[in-house]
Amino acid sequence: MNVLSIIFNEREKFDDSSLEIFTFIKSLDNDKDMNVTSLSFGGDKKYISKLPVDNNFYVELSGENTNQIDVLKTIDFFLLNDKRYDFIIFQKDDMSNYIAPIISYRKNYPYIPDIKQTYSNNSDNIKFIRPVHGESAEGIYSVEKNNPIVLKIRKNSFKKEFLLSIEKDITELLLDIDISQSFTIIETYKTKSEGLQLDEAEIVVSGGRGVGSKQGFENIKNLATLLNGAIGASRAAVEAEWIEPSNLVGLTGKWISPNLYLTFGISGASQHLAGCSNSKIIVSVNTDPDASIFKYSKFGIVEDCNKFIIDLIEEIKKTS
């Protein structure tokens, strides 16, 4: 069985969530003869050369303004010239969300996005589980194995495979430049989210509609600082402009898996839970005892979140 993983490193060094792909690949088959190829775009070659793969290809990117059309052209060329793959696998990130469905339609290969589990695999077909309806339900999808299959995995659903301890050879390829230039990326602006990086923090403190004001969000920030954690928010809080959009946790924001996720005034819409349900411990504070966030929390407190957070900050300061 031949598997191709296509990896985009949107950070300068190496985005280690791409290592989840290799755990997923193991779940596809117990085939001892499995041959894994990776095609990485961007990132530090020191890390790329340690990927647990049999063939390692690398394309250098010239910066943040990489045009998706050029990446597509490069992958097209690669797929024409390299061997036939049974599976072509992507992680969930900005570039993959764009590239994966296009590759599938261009090549006429079936495509399944946001896979959270391999359900079964037999000689004719393979089945996967993916969440649907804003993560409130799940579907089992089946696809016949007579064609290469394009897959995109859901973030945080698979463990990260380890990098090799030694650097192995990589084959460098050049990015193809599309001369049609149907669109040009003039500039990329990165807004810094307030506080620590959300997807790297061990503790995340998040606020929702119940926080009620921009001023109320100051306490969310204070508690995050006190616990050395990052600041998160629900869509309601971001839309009310109490906090930057880059602090959004959920289906259309950041996907996080901290040890402790503290929520204040968040009701727990399935779109929000999508981004935080892999947290080890969720603690929720809400005035509504029936708020659905409690169903996913280890500890729940029915209380006015703005009053409770002040008491919590005061008591933590006393004990530390």
Place this chain on the structure above:
Amino acid sequence: MKICVCIKEVPDSDVPSDKLRIDSNNLKVLPIENISSIVNGFDLNAVELALKFSESVENCTVSIISVGTNLSSDVIKKPIAMGADEIITCDDKKNINIDVHGTALILSKLIKKTGPYDIIFSGRHASDFDMATVPFALSEMLSIPILNIVKTIKKKGEKIILERIITDGYQLIESKLPLIITAGNQVGDPRYPTLRGIMIASKKQIVNYTLDQLEIASEDLEIKVKLENLYFPENENKVEMIEGSDSKEKAIKLIYKLKESGII
């Protein structure tokens, strides 16, 4: 100019998930009784973006395009009430179980039949099956480039300038036309229909095409990725509610619990 917005009718996603039901024959999440379906939220963001753009250029018509079975005219005419000019559908009983491929194919035929359009808009994904695939499939079928999650568009001569949202910020992009654009909630709230708009919408005829009229055969709609089962995952989590006489006491108890778990 001529632009269009592809919209989808979906169950209301704002209802608590424990109130939803599943139709196990057709493998669909059903709306709650007495709560009508809605236009997919991101599609309404796309309508808003298209209307804003149409107001900024001269002589621009906005068409709404939708595919489905037994579409509810009250629901899919909402963009007309918001200010769009016409509505074109392929409402055909054979569409009942089509997948993303079928949807994109029918949309592409509708677009070819009623276009050409300078810009084709849609929501970034539909809230029922969250595939985020149809606009990209359309892009390949129509050979028109796509830019996803666009927040603003301005015309600049023969080109357009747009802001595209990325995970940690945004990109400023200059593009030729035609172009496919997807939109998310960053566009801002969709405008409310006006009373005049609602009256216009109620009189507006939906222009419908059947699959036969679009020369689409059943085998063209063959499903490659089959949904075999749909269910609500069991939640085995047990929450421990922390009780106390007041907020302070609960805070102290929580700190104790978290220290006990070795978390802080």
